[in-house]
Structures are given as C-alpha cells and as structure tokens.
Amino acid sequence: xxxxxxxxxxxxxxxxxxxxxxxxxxxxxxxxxxxxxxxxxxxxxxxxxxxxxxxxxxxxxxxxxxxxxxxxxxxxxxxxxxxxxxxxxxxxxxxxxxxxxxxxxxxxxxxxxxxxxxxxxxxxxxxxxxxxxxxxxxxxxxxxxxxxxxxxxxxxxxxxxxxxxxxxxxxxxxxxxxxxxxxxxxxxxxxxxxxxxxxxxxxxxxxxxxxxxxxxxxxxxxxxxxxxxxxxxxxxxxxxxxxxxxxxxxxxxxxxxxxxxxxxxxxxxxxxxxxxxxxxxxxxxxxxxx
DNA sequence: CGATGCCCCTGAGAGC
DNA sequence: TGCTCTCAGGGGCATC
Numbered sequence: 001x002x003x004x005x006x007x008x009x010x011x012x013x014x015x016x017x018x019x020x021x022x023x024x025x026x027x028x029x030x031x032x033x034x035x036x037x038x039x040x041x042x043x044x045x046x047x048x049x050x051x052x053x054x055x056x057x058x059x060x061x062x063x064x065x066x067x068x069x070x071x072x073x074x075x076x077x078x079x080x081x082x083x084x085x086x087x088x089x090x091x092x093x094x095x096x097x098x099x100x101x102x103x104x105x106x107x108x109x110x111x112x113x114x115x116x117x118x119x120x121x122x123x124x125x126x127x128x129x130x131x132x133x134x135x136x137x138x139x140x141x142x143x144x145x146x147x148x149x150x151x152x153x154x155x156x157x158x159x160x161x162x163x164x165x166x167x168x169x170x171x172x173x174x175x176x177x178x179x180x181x182x183x184x185x186x187x188x189x190x191x192x193x194x195x196x197x198x199x200x201x202x203x204x205x206x207x208x209x210x211x212x213x214x215x216x217x218x219x220x221x222x223x224x225x226x227x228x229x230x231x232x233x234x235x236x237x238x239x240x241x242x243x244x245x246x247x248x249x250x251x252x253x254x255x256x257x258x259x260x261x262x263x264x265x266x267x268x269x270x271x272x273x274x275x276x277x278x279x280x281x282x283x284x285x286x287x288x289x290x
Numbered sequence: 291c292g293a294t295g296c297c298c299c300t301g302a303g304a305g306c
Numbered sequence: 307t308g309c310t311c312t313c314a315g316g317g318g319c320a321t322c
Contacts, residue, residue, distance in 0.1 A: 003315050034298075034317085058316075076316055077300080108300085127299045129316060172292065181317080188315050238302080238314065257315095278294065281313085 002058060002074045004153065004186030005229035006240045006248065010080050011053055011060045013243035016092035017082045017119040018050045018062060025114040033110060034075060034131040044068065044134055045113070057149050057185035061140075069137045071145065075129030082243040085118040097245045121243075150183045153222050158184065160216045167207040167215070174210055175203035175277050178222075187222070190235055190257045193283045195222045197256045202289040203282040204275070228253070256283040264288060 002010070026042040038044075048064040055061065060080075062070035074080075083103040084096035096119070097103075104112035104122040111123040111132060123132070135143050150166075151158045166183045167174070177183060178192045187195075196203050198221035201214055210218065234240055234248035237258070241247055251258075255265050256272050260283060264270035270287030 006315065073316085075299095076314065125299095126301070127314090127316095129298070170292090176293085179316095190315055235315070240315070279296085280316095 002078070002234070002240060003188030003191055004055075004058065004226055005191070005232075005250065006234035007058050007060060007074065007186070008055055008230050009234040009242055009248060010074065011055045013082065014060070014062075014080060014121065015053050017084070017096070017115060017117050017121055017243075019053055020050065021115040021117050021119075022047065022049045023113055024116055024118075025112075027104075027112045029104075029110050029112065033125065033128050034073075035133065037132060038134050041132075041134065045070065050115075056140075056146065056152075057181060058188070059145070063137055067137055068134045069140060071131075071133050071135055071140075072123070073131045075125055075127060075131070077127040077239040078123065078125035078130035079239060079241055080243050081122045081124065081241075081245065083120040083122070085120060091117055091119060095244060126239075148182045150181060150185045153184050153186060154226055158219065158223070160212070160219050163219055164212060164215045167210055170207035172207055173203060173277055174201060174205050174207045175282050177207040179280075184222075186226075189280055189282075190254070191222070191225055191229065193257045194225045194255060197284060197289060198225060200288050200290070202286070203277060203284050205290070256285065259283060 023045045026045045028037055028042060031037055048066050051063045051065050053062055058073060060072040082096045084091050089096050103120050106124060108126040109122050109124050113121040140146055151162060167177060170177050175192060178187055199214060199218040201210060229235060229250040232248055232250035233242050235250040236247035237251055259272045260274035262272050264272060264285035264287060266288050268287045270285040272283055273286055275282050
C-alpha cells in the first residue's frame with residue numbers, strides 16, 4: 001500500500017487515539033511478520049505513555065515515555081484501524097469506526113493495542129510484509145533501519161542542489177534513482193510515476209542525463225504531488241484506508257499510474273504506456289515524457 | 291559500486 | 307464454478 005502520503009495519513013489519524021495516551025493492553029496474534037517481534041514486545045509497551053507520533057520515510061514512529069520508540073512499517077498491505085470506544089465514536093475532532101466486540105479478531109489482524117483514550121487500534125496486514133519493532137529513542141538514527149535513509153522530500157533540505165548532486169554520475173534510470181530510499185525517503189511507485197509525468201521526464205532517462213532546469217521542475221513536482229496526495233488522504237487502490245475506515249481519494253487524480261492504454265491528459269496524442277523497470281511497473285506518456 | 295532477479299505472502303481479477 | 311496465471315503503494319538479499 002503505502003508511500004509517504006498514505007503513511008502520513010495513517011500517522012495523523014492515529015494521533016488522537018495515541019498521543020498522550022497509555023497502552024493498557026497489547027496483544028500480538030502472530031509472530032511472523034517481516035521480522036520477529038522483539039522480546040517482551042507487549043510487556044514493554046503496556047503501561048507506557050505515548051509522548052508523540054511522527055513519520056520518517058515510510059515508517060510510523062510512536063515515541064514512548066520509557067525511552068523506547070515503537071516503529072511501524074505497513075509493508076504493501078498493512079493498515080491500522082482505530083475503534084473509538086466512547087459512545088459517539090469520537091476522539092478529539094475525529095470520528096472512528098464502531099468498536100464492536102469483533103474488532104481485532106479478523107484473519108489478518110496481527111496486533112491489537114488498547115489505550116485509555118479509550119480506543120482499540122488494530123494492525124491488519126494480509127501479506128505480512130509489514131514490521132513492528134522497538135528501538136531505543138536516542139539510537140534511532142544509528143539503527144540499521146534508518147542509518148542509510150535519505151532526505152525527506154517535503155523538507156527544505158530537499159532542493160535542486162541536493163537532487164542534482166545526488167543524480168550526478170548516476171547511470172541508473174531516473175525512475176530507479178527516485179525509488180531509492182537512500183536518496184529520497186518515502187517515494188514509491190505511484191508518486192514517482194506521477195512526478196515524472198508532471199515534470200515531462202521519461203522514467204527511462206538516465207539519472208545523470210536530467211538537466212538542471214528539469215531537476216528544478218522535478219523537485220517542485222515531487223513536493224506538489226506529495227502535498228496534494230496527503231491532503232487527499234492518500235491513494236486507495238486495494239488496501240489503503242484511513243484509520244477511520246474512510247478511503248483516500250488521490251487515485252482519482254492519477255495522470256499515469258494504473259492508466260495503461262488511456263490517452264494522455266495533455267491531449268498530445270500520446271497513449272499511456274506500461275513498461276517494467278527493475279521488476280516494477282512504470283507508467284508514462286511517450287509523447288510528452290522524453 | 292550498479293543492475294537484475296528472486297524472495298517474502300495473500301488475494302483479486304482476468305482468461306479459459 | 308473453478309482452475310491457472312499475473313499482478314499488487316515495499317524492501318532485503320544474492321549474484322554477476
């Protein structure tokens with residue numbers, strides 16, 4: 001599922017149920033996600049208060065008062081659902097799904113968190129590419145999950161100077177370079193395709209062949225498409241939903257992703273083409289993207 | 291170092 | 307209805 005906008009949407013939705021709240025009960029229902037749960041996972045969370053939530057790359061960071069941070073990755077198909085247990089299903093300004101007795105007992109509901117909000121948060125992931133772990137908060141930057149992670153694309157640090165330096169001498173296609181989490185953190189297949197279309201650059205172009213003016217445009221369009229998608233609650237294709245159960249709606253705004261054989265919106269006579277690059281689909285218009 | 295391919299896993303949809 | 311095949315918002319690892 002999730003790229004930066006989807007992870008940001010989920011993280012934001014979790015805030016009212018988690019920030020300032022205490023984990024009253026935590027249950028793991030199967031241990032074989034992408035990596036095993038750390039020793040004493042549920043016990044180390046129980047009784048801890050959440051000090052803040054934030055996002056780094058495609059990870060949700062749940063910072064706790066005991067010096068540890070719960071780190072969550074949604075993989076391809078992970079979702080978090082919040083079930084408010086107050087009578088009106090409201091937490092802060094948000095409304096959530098109904099808290100019925102079955103919440104958290106589904107076939108692929110792997111982790112259930114209860115907080116004193118009161119709320120129940122259920123992690124569901126049918127493909128089990130997601131992961132959850134605990135890391136000492138002070139040591140997060142040095143942890144192997146994060147030590148090589150690149151710049152946040154919505155930060156000021158991500159600018160044309162940075163990107164031109166990063167792409168210099170790279171013989172790999174621009175599509176692969178933009179997907180490389182060591183360069184830019186949080187971009188995935190959808191938003192790379194969309195940003196390249198907006199910037200009129202072919203995904204097949206070698207990274208080092210992207211000209212300075214195009215790099216400026218690309219930086220601007222990456223930021224723009226991510227901001228628009230965050231505002232839309234992300235893209236719901238198969239698995240992504242907001243923690244409230246509502247869908248994101250950015251998928252209705254795709255110019256190229258999942259639109260093979262459709263006409264290019266620029267009305268340039270081009271037809272959106274699907275090609276495979278390093279094992280993943282790229283969608284682009286061969287007329288306006290060169 | 292870089293490019294490629296394969297793997298993890300389940301489910302949905304298409305084609306026959 | 308059911309089988310088989312392909313594909314899916316990610317990322318790690320082996321290989322050449």
